[in-house]
Amino acid sequence: MSSIYTSLIDQALLEITTQSRDTDEVQDKYIENWKSGLISLLAEAPMPAPLNNEITLCEMSRLLSPAKLRSKAPSILEKIQADSNFYPSGISLLQQNQTMPDTVFFAVFIDQWQQSIEQAVHQHQTELIEEKRKELLKELQLRNENLENLTAVVDDELLSNGERLWDLSKGRLTHIDISLLQRFSRHLTKSPELKAIAAQLGRMAIAHVENKETPNSYETWVLDNSYQDDIPDDMQGVSYSNEISRMLQTEAVNLTFPELEIIFYKRYIERHLLSYQYQGAVDQYKKVTQFRDTADDNEENGGPFIICVDSSTSMKGSPELTAKSICYALFQIAFEQKRQCFLMMFSNEVITFPITKTTSLATVLTFLSSSFRGGTDLKPVITKSIELMKGQQYKNADTLIISDFIAQKLPSSLANEIRVLKANKNRFHAVCLSSDGNPDLMDVFDHIWKYSSILSKRFNQIR
Known part of the structure; x- marks a missing residue:
């Protein structure tokens, strides 16, 4: 059937x-x-x-x-x-x-x-x-x-492949979602240096990966305890077949009368004789292909992105749009390089949002459309980033903090932990969206891009 x-x-x-x-x-x-x-x-x-x-x-x-x-x-x-x-x-x-x-x-x-x-x-x-x-x-x-x-707001590569973040078969984008994407796209077009920053971050991570070839898969033998129907160990019940040796006696009734033989042969040809069903275990080895742990892919492709976006009150308006546009650009790079992505928004508190293979674009946009107002406190978000980087899944990771950095200096204990992680192939970056940012916060970062609103109104890399 x-x-x-x-x-x-x-x-x-x-x-x-x-x-x-x-x-x-x-x-x-x-x-x-x-x-x-x-x-x-x-x-x-x-x-x-x-x-x-x-x-x-x-x-x-x-x-x-x-x-x-x-x-x-x-x-x-x-x-x-x-x-x-x-x-x-x-x-x-x-x-x-x-x-x-x-x-x-x-x-x-x-x-x-x-x-x-x-x-x-x-x-x-x-x-x-x-x-x-x-x-x-x-x-x-x-x-x-x-x-x-x-089509007009997302790169063609993202539309042609839905393996990870941009699985467009899940969920439906609303007009608000499309409008938000259009805002990000326009902002990135007006400020091409934002895309350049995101691309540079991607290249930095890959530069830290050792140039060695590791096979994606290998073959091995495993014990296969499979069950097969042709081994009469245990009777599992009754099913339909054309096995005469397993046929129920009630089916043989049709053979006792010449006028009913046609019914028997019809059921036999259609494999529809009511029969006992047996099943038995077979211990045998079979060759299978084993794939490397996906955690290794992160290292070869540059490790995960940990993106921390300041959504405090002082970021309201253009700074917040700039920060989230950079997020959007980094999401695309994470997709292209098959890197994991972990998003955090912070003010006085931290809201985390891990991006997984099942995360739909609509869900990401819902998160990015939110704001959590309040003051700016970098300690909780950096503490959370350090916790992630200490795990095996987030080795060789890039943490990017996008903020106006109008906040207090970090405790020396956190600064020391950052230095230890940096010595272990992890990197910390900063995009400062205000000329009023606290310069004492910048010492711990590998690379810093700062927005200049006085002269060029562009981002300049100061480290």
Whole structure:
């Protein structure tokens, strides 16, 4: 039966791909995952309660003797009268074949009942496939709308690949999201040095990576304790097959009467003989491909970004827009270089936001549209950055603090911890958005970009 449903799913997918002219690798992968999920759903989803009860009643009726089934047939049919399509046929069989031998009646009654159940199951599964097909079409339509809305404001590379941050199949971007992206894009266009800062940060990280080749994968042998149906260790239940050696005795009834042999051979050809199902374990070794830990990828690609954005009251307006535009530019670089990204917004407190493979663009934009006003306190956000950098996942990381730096000097203990981390391939950078920033805060940073509003109104690298 699974092959029938697979054919139905393939037919539904053919209609979808026919309607969708433009396809890409991400969409194809998304559709393939949808197909696999639907096949699993069809295999595991329970039948409607009335149909499930009818299936159970039919299987129980198979265990009755032919004479017992004939005597109980009226009460059995009464139980399924309200919900079963078989009820009219069953009544007709019972009333019109009073002289038929019990064994023949048993075979005909059960066979027609089974066919009716199969048709009901097929109809239920077909309706479920159609429902999921319509849902998939809506999801693909939303994705295409997102792509159209983002074409003007997002780099082409981000639109053509959805492996990580920019998975456009998840969520729907609102007009507010698109407007925010447009603001970031315009601001980066007016201030090209912001993109240059982000690109320079990306190159700095990769320069710290040793030039050595490490294979992405390797082959090894592992013990595979797989279960196979052709090993008769334990009986798991009853299923359909054409295995004569495992066939239930009730199926042999059809062979005792020449006029019923055609029913037996039909069920045999269709692999639909009710049979005992066995399963046994096989201990064998198989060669598999093992991939390196993803933590190693971070080091080879430059390590993660830890981006800390000041959202205090003094940053309101253009400074905040500049800070978040740099964030947006760094997100794109993190995507291109396949680097992890951890975002923090701070004022008196710290709000953290880890960017994972499942994070949608809409979720990121919702976070960036927020502000947390208050005073500027660098100690909590630097403390959190240090905690992250001490972990294995955030080795060779770049911490970037974007602030006006109108705050108090850091305690010497924090400054010492930063120096220790810098000696271990971690880097600390600062983008100062005010000429009034505290210069005593700058000593701990590897590189500093400062905004000059008096002369050039541009960012100048002072270290």
